[in-house]
Amino acid sequence: MSNHEHQDSKHQPAQRNEMSRRQFLSYTLGGTTAFMVGGAVLPMVRFAVDPLLAKGGGATLVKVIEESKVTEEPQEVKFKVSQVDGWYKSETEKVAWISKDASGKVFALSPVCKHLGCTVFWNTHGRNEYDCPCHDARYSKDGKNITVANSPLDEYEVDIQDGVVYLGGIIPNTRA
Amino acid sequence: MFKSIYNWIDERLDITPLWRDVADHEVPEHVNPAHHFSAFVYCFGGLTFFITVIQILSGMFLTMYYVPDVIHAYASVDYLQHQIPFGKIVRGMHHFGASLVIVMMFLHTLRVFFTGSYKAPREMNWVVGMLIFFIMLGLGFTGYLLPWDNKAYFATKVGVEIAASVPYIGDYIASFLYGGDIVGAQTLTRFFAIHVFFLPGALIAMLAAHFIMIRRQGISGPL
Amino acid sequence: MKFSEIEAEQWEELRPYLDTCLLPVTGMTGAESPLEATQCLEDLRDIMDLIEVPYRGRVVTYPALHYMSEPEHFQQALSSYCSRLKQQGFKYIILITAKTNVRFQISEADLWITPDEDGNLPSDADINSKIRELWHS
Numbered sequence: 001m002s003n004h005e006h007q008d009s010k011h012q013p014a015q016r017n018e019m020s021r022r023q024f025l026s027y028t029l030g031g032t033t034a035f036m037v038g039g040a041v042l043p044m045v046r047f048a049v050d051p052l053l054a055k056g057g058g059a060t061l062v063k064v065i066e067e068s069k070v071t072e073e074p075q076e077v078k079f080k081v082s083q084v085d086g087w088y089k090s091e092t093e094k095v096a097w098i099s100k101d102a103s104g105k106v107f108a109l110s111p112v113c114k115h116l117g118c119t120v121f122w123n124t125h126g127r128n129e130y131d132c133p134c135h136d137a138r139y140s141k142d143g144k145n146i147t148v149a150n151s152p153l154d155e156y157e158v159d160i161q162d163g164v165v166y167l168g169g170i171i172p173n174t175r176a
Numbered sequence: 177m178f179k180s181i182y183n184w185i186d187e188r189l190d191i192t193p194l195w196r197d198v199a200d201h202e203v204p205e206h207v208n209p210a211h212h213f214s215a216f217v218y219c220f221g222g223l224t225f226f227i228t229v230i231q232i233l234s235g236m237f238l239t240m241y242y243v244p245d246v247i248h249a250y251a252s253v254d255y256l257q258h259q260i261p262f263g264k265i266v267r268g269m270h271h272f273g274a275s276l277v278i279v280m281m282f283l284h285t286l287r288v289f290f291t292g293s294y295k296a297p298r299e300m301n302w303v304v305g306m307l308i309f310f311i312m313l314g315l316g317f318t319g320y321l322l323p324w325d326n327k328a329y330f331a332t333k334v335g336v337e338i339a340a341s342v343p344y345i346g347d348y349i350a351s352f353l354y355g356g357d358i359v360g361a362q363t364l365t366r367f368f369a370i371h372v373f374f375l376p377g378a379l380i381a382m383l384a385a386h387f388i389m390i391r392r393q394g395i396s397g398p399l
Numbered sequence: 400m401k402f403s404e405i406e407a408e409q410w411e412e413l414r415p416y417l418d419t420c421l422l423p424v425t426g427m428t429g430a431e432s433p434l435e436a437t438q439c440l441e442d443l444r445d446i447m448d449l450i451e452v453p454y455r456g457r458v459v460t461y462p463a464l465h466y467m468s469e470p471e472h473f474q475q476a477l478s479s480y481c482s483r484l485k486q487q488g489f490k491y492i493i494l495i496t497a498k499t500n501v502r503f504q505i506s507e508a509d510l511w512i513t514p515d516e517d518g519n520l521p522s523d524a525d526i527n528s529k530i531r532e533l534w535h536s
Contacts, residue, residue, distance in 0.1 A: 040230055040269070043262040044237040050260050086241070087251040116416055116456025117400075124531070133531055134457035135416055 061166035144176030152176035206398035220284035244368035249324035423463035442497035481507035
């Protein structure tokens, strides 16, 4: 008797045969259903989560100049921003005046005059200020409005990585 | 693990009778293709429902990228179809499913007609089924405009002109559908709203009525 | 800014600041094929960008004179347009063209912006100094 039982446990794998017909059918049915639901739903889920998997997300920062070349004297840098927002595509050329403050922090100003939108230049009258050619608006090195305009020059978002300065979107002036 | 979660909920809410009532009923012999292969004709109603579910799901996903605006509608459809992975498939499901649902519904209607299932006491279910049929046609008509390509534009123009030929009220129907005098921005948002909110809402209500009635009355007997 | 960008209710407020008129001269003769005409207008746009963008707060771009008649007639017509623009309130008139052969002596105009003989656009710095000189004279 004990011998017999021993033999039985030796043939353990044979127990798989004991899956009932009902169990087999429900597994088959469940599997088929899962396969079909998966076939229909997975493409939709992949379709929906595409923005998560898209590469190079986040703000578009553009490399403009090496940090070591930025001086206390503002310099003009031009850069191209290409933005692809779904089915909207745009490429714009932007200008920034980039300089360091006394503590060595790099900042970049947008040279669009806050009066009527002309382009300002650094130091055309030798006063160490930004001057607007149109109506003589003046701004300090930090972009603070001195005359004519009634708000300071906008800034660009600045990011420094590995000694290279990257510029991002336009933000309100944080220095004046 | 699923079993223990299920049991935990079942102890508190007694959910077993709910799904048993929906899922656990015997398929009569004359409806079961395992007994008579010709009984496959009884599958068309279920297939219509299955495709409808796919239509609702794929439509929900499509609205993640689609905008109902004359300037951007076409561009957004083009983008979701060609730039997004599986966009072709998801839009394809919705596009081809729309035709398939009409085909399946038509076959289901033929089955009901030729087995005489519309007869007493199931007349109301036939009427509700017909309403579903017209809602589906409406969904097809309004959805056709949304990609805002040439085919869509002229199909809608022709469709609304047909509606405008109704005696007395035709002009009112046309300007209601147009949202003005031409197929334009207002037509597109209108059709979008009808396609995505009004008709699906009505469809779900009608489907619920259809299913409740068939559970109450059971499938009609053998021929 | 362009003439069409100015809103009716803004004009009186902006008028003191917008004292310079930019009058583009395309310089076509009518002998251009559609492709050449497109090219003319694209060149004109490129040179106009040098003024319109950086000085948009003070310069009003007027609709262009596209066709050119016989030089003497055209010169007369151009100077009468310029004098009327000045009477109308503009203090400075800048004429601009992308053609190398369009350049007349117009006493009413204050500045001509043209490409050099080889058709190269003037540099930013060049235009900048000319315009500053004009406004500060």
